[in-house]
Each structure stands twice: as structure tokens, then as C-alpha cells.
Amino acid sequence: MAADLSHVDTWLFDLDNTLYPAESGFMAEIVDRMTDFVERVTGLPREEAFRLQKVYLAEHGLTLKGMMLNHGVDPKEFHAIFHDMSLDALAHDADLLSALERLPGRRLIFTNADDIHAERVLKHLGLGHLFDDVFHIGTADYEPKPSLKAFERMGALHGIEPATTCFFEDSERNLAPAHDLGMTTVLVGPWAPQSTAAFVHHRTAKLAPFLMDAQLKPAA
Structure with a gap:
């Protein structure tokens, strides 16, 4: 059945593995570069570097956060490793x-990536002009998501x-705070149909068909 999103006037999207398919393999290259970075910084x-990366991701929602707290990493140095990636x-x-x-x-885009990465990916996908x-x-x-503080800062700014508001994400746990705040939540990706989390309202393996089929607010 088509999702009834006729109450929505703010559309909030994660970027990586949400606005492009996880099957692209692009995220795997990002993870490889993160592992290289953790290996270099920690020795x-x-x-073991890969395991530590995953520990920080689980604990903080973002590998970078763990590297900042435990290794004094400059976030700009970390993000620079992604800026020359082939798209x-x-x-x-x-x-x-x-x-x-x-x-x-x-x-709106709500991402744990930095501004340069987001702008590069959106421009390459030809979608940048669609987002406010x-x-x-x-910012x-x-x-990072799934911290409630991240959602509160984003919500206050905008x-x-x-x-x-409807929030689209490929990471199930990042939808939990959105649900708790009262947003409509949509899990996106090949694993989405198997999700049973109560805080996920809608699930779709592919984003475009879901959006095309959804019931929307009539044009003013």
C-alpha cells in the first residue's frame, strides 16, 4: 500500500546509502579509507584498527567522534581523506x-558527513538544486546521529x-530519536523490509518508487 504522507511538509534525508543505493559499493570505499586512517593514527x-573503528561507531554513532575523544584527531584532517574519492x-x-x-x-539533508563530501555527492548525483x-x-x-542533541540542533536551526516532518535513513538506529520526537520515519535499503523496529513507520528497499507512490499533500 502507498504510504500516506499527506501531513508532511518537511522532508529530511540522510545522504550516504540513502540518496544512492547501498549496492553501489561507494560506502565500502569510505569504510576502507576510515580503516586506513585509524590504522595510521593508532599504529x-x-x-584491530577495523575493530576499533566499529567500536567507536557503535559507541558514538560516528568513528570520527571516537577518534576525536580518544586520539585528539582534528576532524578536518579526518574528513580530508574522503575529498578526492572517485564518484x-x-x-x-x-x-x-x-x-x-x-x-x-x-x-533538507541531515548527514554525519562533512559539507564538502555532501556537496560533492549531491552535485554528482544531480540533486543539489532540490535541497534547501x-x-x-x-553544523x-x-x-552525530543518533544523538538526540544532533536532532535538537538541526531542529532548532531549521x-x-x-x-x-518525514525522515529517511538507511541506519535503523538513527530513526529512533526521530520517532521519539514525533517525526514520521522511513527506513531505506535492501535490509529495510526485514526491519521489525517499532520506531520505523515505513520500510522500502528503494527510495524512488516509495516516493512516487506516496500520498502527498495537495498542491496549494
Whole structure:
């Protein structure tokens, strides 16, 4: 059944693995570069560096946060490792472009990545012009999702009304605070249909068909 999103006028989207398919493999390259960075900073063997990376991700919602707290890492130095990544794995999606264009109201990006990465990816996908703003990790003062503080800072900056906001994410746990605040939540990705979390309102393997089928607020 088509999702009834006729109450929504603010559309909040995660970036990586949400506005492009997880199957692209792009995130795998990001993870490889993070592991390289943790290995270099800590001097740990690669397998241990990878495990530590995942520990920090689980504890803080972001590998960078753990590296900042425990190793004094400069976030700008960390983010710079992604700025020369090839974007060839990311393809234009005409169906997604059309689906996003039909959404009434504001469209915002809410990402744990930095501004340069977000701008590069959105430009490459041909979607940058569709979004009113990008709330990135720097804007959040390096407080990552799923921290409630990140949501509160984003909400305060953009005057978010949770009851009329829909949040799209590939990470299930990042939807929990959105739900608790009163937003409509949508889990996106090939793993989404198997989710049973009570805080997930809608699940879709692919974003574009879900948006095209959704019931929207009539045009003013």
C-alpha cells in the first residue's frame, strides 16, 4: 500500500546509502579509507584498527567522534581523506530526481558527513538544486546521529515541526530519536523490509518508487 504522507511538509534525508543505493559499493570505499586512517593514527594492525573503528561507531554513532575523544584527531584532517574519492560508482537516477521534485515543502539533508563530501555527492548525483540546506556534522558541532542533541540542533536551526516532518535513513538506529520526537520515519535499503523496529513507520528497499507512490499533500 502507498504510504500516506499527506501531513508532511518537511522532508529530511540522510545522504550516504540513502540518496544512492547501498549496492553501489561507494560506502565500502569510505569504510576502507576510515580503516586506513585509524590504522595510521593508532599504529594498530589493520584488523584491530577495523575493530576499533566499529567500536567507536557503535559507541558514538560516528568513528570520527571516537577518534576525536580518544586520539585528539582534528576532524578536518579526518574528513580530508574522503575529498578526492572517485564518484564514478554513483549514477544519476532520473526516477529519484522526479520523485524528489514532486515533494511539497522543504527538502533538507541531515548527514554525519562533512559539507564538502555532501556537496560533492549531491552535485554528482544531480540533486543539489532540490535541497534547501545541508545540515552536516560540522553544523552539528560534531555531535552525530543518533544523538538526540544532533536532532535538537538541526531542529532548532531549521525550525522543524516534527509532526509534519518525514525522515529517511538507511541506519535503523538513527530513526529512533526521530520517532521519539514525533517525526514520521522511513527506513531505506535492501535490509529495510526485514526491519521489525517499532520506531520505523515505513520500510522500502528503494527510495524512488516509495516516493512516487506516496500520498502527498495537495498542491496549494
